[in-house]
Amino acid sequence: MTINVGGTFFLKPGSICRMMVVAGLVGVLLPAGGCTSTSPSNTTPVGLTEGPKDTGSYPNLNVPPPVAAKQLTKEETAANLAQLKAEEQAQAAKGGKVTAPSNATALNTLAKTHGADTLKQIEGKCDPTLDPNCN
Numbered sequence: 001m002t003i004n005v006g007g008t009f010f011l012k013p014g015s016i017c018r019m020m021v022v023a024g025l026v027g028v029l030l031p032a033g034g035c036t037s038t039s040p041s042n043t044t045p046v047g048l049t050e051g052p053k054d055t056g057s058y059p060n061l062n063v064p065p066p067v068a069a070k071q072l073t074k075e076e077t078a079a080n081l082a083q084l085k086a087e088e089q090a091q092a093a094k095g096g097k098v099t100a101p102s103n104a105t106a107l108n109t110l111a112k113t114h115g116a117d118t119l120k121q122i123e124g125k126c127d128p129t130l131d132p133n134c135n
Helices: 002-010 015-036 074-093 104-123
Strands: none
Touching: none
């Protein structure tokens, strides 16, 4: 239905004149809308005249938020780091370190077969040479 309205308004004799009138109105009214702003030279920034205020509304960005937890002291940081290093050394003593193959061909064959081997183990069709616990 809107196609017919547009067709009857713009496609009749004299439609070029109507289109020119509409274009002229848009050309005149569109720039006039930009002239309604105020000049920034006569305004003073609020931050320079007034300090931060607690307005009581959320969020108030002027008031620093409370700290969630106390910060660790240097002694506590050193104690935690020493504990982590001790656990790391205990894990390494158990043989928990994994060494990667050093040559490129071994890495390439691992990349080609790793996905298929993993899928076999997941699907229950595992290879006893890869997994000694396989049934």
